[in-house]
Amino acid sequence: MSEAAPSSAPAVIEAVGVRKTYGDLEAVAGVDLAVHRGEVFAMLGPNGAGKTTTVEILEGYRLRNSGEIEVLGQDPATAGASWRARIGIVPQGTGAFEMLTVAELVHHFAHFYEHPLDAEETIELVGLTEKRDARLSTLSGGQQRRVDLALGIVGDPELVFLDEPTTGLDPQARRQVWALVERMTRLGKTVLLTTHYLDEAEALADRVAVIVAGRIVAEGTPRDIGGRSDAVAVVTFERRDGLSEASLPDLPAASLHFDRETGLVRIETEEPTKIIEHLAGWARAAGSEELPGLTVARPTLEDTYLRLIAAERREESVTE
Amino acid sequence: MKTLTLGAERVRLEMKSFFRSRQAAVFTFFFPVMLLVLFASIFHGEIDDSHVDFRQYFIAGIIASGIMSTSFNNLAISMAVERHTGVLKRLAGTPMPKPSYFIGKVGMALASGVIQTALMLALAVSLYGVDLPSDAGRWLWFVYIMIMGSVTCSLVGIIYSLVPKDANNAPAYVTPPYLFLQFISGVFIVITSLGAGLQAIASVFPLRWMASGLRYVFLPSSFEVQEPGHQWHLATGAFVLTAWLVGAFVVALRRFRFVDDR
Numbered sequence: 001m002s003e004a005a006p007s008s009a010p011a012v013i014e015a016v017g018v019r020k021t022y023g024d025l026e027a028v029a030g031v032d033l034a035v036h037r038g039e040v041f042a043m044l045g046p047n048g049a050g051k052t053t054t055v056e057i058l059e060g061y062r063l064r065n066s067g068e069i070e071v072l073g074q075d076p077a078t079a080g081a082s083w084r085a086r087i088g089i090v091p092q093g094t095g096a097f098e099m100l101t102v103a104e105l106v107h108h109f110a111h112f113y114e115h116p117l118d119a120e121e122t123i124e125l126v127g128l129t130e131k132r133d134a135r136l137s138t139l140s141g142g143q144q145r146r147v148d149l150a151l152g153i154v155g156d157p158e159l160v161f162l163d164e165p166t167t168g169l170d171p172q173a174r175r176q177v178w179a180l181v182e183r184m185t186r187l188g189k190t191v192l193l194t195t196h197y198l199d200e201a202e203a204l205a206d207r208v209a210v211i212v213a214g215r216i217v218a219e220g221t222p223r224d225i226g227g228r229s230d231a232v233a234v235v236t237f238e239r240r241d242g243l244s245e246a247s248l249p250d251l252p253a254a255s256l257h258f259d260r261e262t263g264l265v266r267i268e269t270e271e272p273t274k275i276i277e278h279l280a281g282w283a284r285a286a287g288s289e290e291l292p293g294l295t296v297a298r299p300t301l302e303d304t305y306l307r308l309i310a311a312e313r314r315e316e317s318v319t320e
Numbered sequence: 321m322k323t324l325t326l327g328a329e330r331v332r333l334e335m336k337s338f339f340r341s342r343q344a345a346v347f348t349f350f351f352p353v354m355l356l357v358l359f360a361s362i363f364h365g366e367i368d369d370s371h372v373d374f375r376q377y378f379i380a381g382i383i384a385s386g387i388m389s390t391s392f393n394n395l396a397i398s399m400a401v402e403r404h405t406g407v408l409k410r411l412a413g414t415p416m417p418k419p420s421y422f423i424g425k426v427g428m429a430l431a432s433g434v435i436q437t438a439l440m441l442a443l444a445v446s447l448y449g450v451d452l453p454s455d456a457g458r459w460l461w462f463v464y465i466m467i468m469g470s471v472t473c474s475l476v477g478i479i480y481s482l483v484p485k486d487a488n489n490a491p492a493y494v495t496p497p498y499l500f501l502q503f504i505s506g507v508f509i510v511i512t513s514l515g516a517g518l519q520a521i522a523s524v525f526p527l528r529w530m531a532s533g534l535r536y537v538f539l540p541s542s543f544e545v546q547e548p549g550h551q552w553h554l555a556t557g558a559f560v561l562t563a564w565l566v567g568a569f570v571v572a573l574r575r576f577r578f579v580d581d582r
Contacts, residue, residue: 060413061409062581084415085415089410091406091413093406096405096410099341111326113415
């Protein structure tokens with residue numbers, strides 16, 4: 001991850017009030033977005049939330065019904081070839097160009113640009129040098145995805161769109177894609193990424209937006225999104241050995257839950273340090289130096305994400 | 321200039337993909353050759369006291385049909401597949417000039433049509449003693465029909481590629497009209513032996529005129545009286561082909577999109 005989002009940097013993508021409807025379906029329902037130069041921005045959301053539609057509007061593939069958009073200073077709906085030379089697109093899906101080899105295809109795409117990267121270097125960058133003469137039909141899903149990445153970056157774009165770049169890849173292939181994205185950000189590229197992997201967003205993104213039902217419901221750094229860093233911490237330990245005899249302590253400003261069957265004590269608190277101090281004293285008094293199985297956890301990005309989506313769904317069912 | 325050099329680059333790449341695809345090789349090269357051999361073995365002998373062997377008649381039709389297959393069938397199927405597997409989308413996301421893509425497609429159709437025609441002529445001349453065109457005018461008309469037929473059928477194929485709704489069933493959409501036209505356009509069956517209704521339907525489409533244009537190329541002048549209306553109708557053929565060319569060009573410009581915004 002690169003350092004904190006340089007919000008003072010000029011906006012590479014700026015969108016206000018973007019809407020897109022298909023019949024009665026409002027696929028994108030008023031999205032505002034600002035992505036700055038050098039930033040990795042991730043859009044998270046369940047399937048059908050409007051991630052891809054939003055990205056494809058920004059790429060110029062689809063036309064919006066309303067709203068203002070500037071991508072690299074131009075409206076994608078009307079921008080021409082010189083604009084497309086400055087962006088790189090890695091769309092979803094595979095199965096294209098089956099009869100060609102990796103090298104043939106990457107070299108071919110390089111021809112489209114005035115100042116492309118070296119095709120062989122690009123192949124090496126995505127880790128396919130050994131497969132350069134293999135036809136795409138013989139490659140694994142992960143290798144095909146890396147070809148997609150090579151095609152997306154061979155034009156040396158300023159802005160790269162990655163639509164679910166690692167869906168269907170094994171963990172090792174995912175790490176290679178991540179390393180490539182990190183490398184691009186070191187070169188000053190801006191990346192707009194969609195994913196439904198939360199660890200991916202956490203590992204790569206400077207900022208994250210959660211999109212549900214065509215709307216952005218939360219936006220922030222992976223660390224802060226949805227009030228994550230201020231959220232209550234959860235302290236757990238097991239009440240066993242000497243502690244099972246001692247009566248549970250009274251704790252200030254915390255809610256305590258004890259599960260008789262598992263012996264697990266779960267405490268939600270905004271002051272975990274104070275609580276642990278208190279618990280340590282209580283345990284020592286009961287003759288135990290250790291709190292067995294002690295954990296302290298903040299909600300993960302996944303917890304936060306699921307909470308945001310659940311809240312949004314509840315709201316929807318209320319308004320319906 | 322860039323459009324042309326990239327167009328040439330596209331032709332090169334299209335040819336590579338085409339020759340590596342087994343389906344294309346079978347349908348484009350093996351299938352017409354098989355038909356040529358089958359028909360030449362089953363049907364031969366003089367057509368109605370014309371001193372023209374059916375094989376000589378048939379070579380004109382099968383070359384016309386081959387041109388339609390390498391252009392119309394080939395492009396309609398390959399472009400439907402490219403639409404539904406994301407090839408068009410990927411290309412549309414690059415600065416490649418869109419005309420370069422069409423140059424690549426039409427160039428591929430033309431090149432594979434020429435190769436296929438050469439192959440069939442070589443077989444027909446060496447195995448069945450078919451005569452090659454006898455004068456410069458006929459050779460010129462041969463070249464004209466090759467180019468005009470390929471380009472026209474390619475443009476129609478580009479439009480027809482919008483019809484199949486997914487990649488897998490594209491051949492199912494393309495083969496029926498192709499087969500239908502082959503039977504009514506004087507390819508396998510001498511056109512005057514068909515009823516007036518079928519002849520009239522055939523006359524609306526390019527294949528009938530490509531076939532009759534090639535009959536002018538391959539048959540002796542004495543055969544002209546056996547043609548519908550006792551004429552080669554070269555001007556009418558040129559007119560129908562031009563009308564299809566212009567019409568298809570206009571429709572393709574208006575309707576063809578690289579990416580569906582459904």
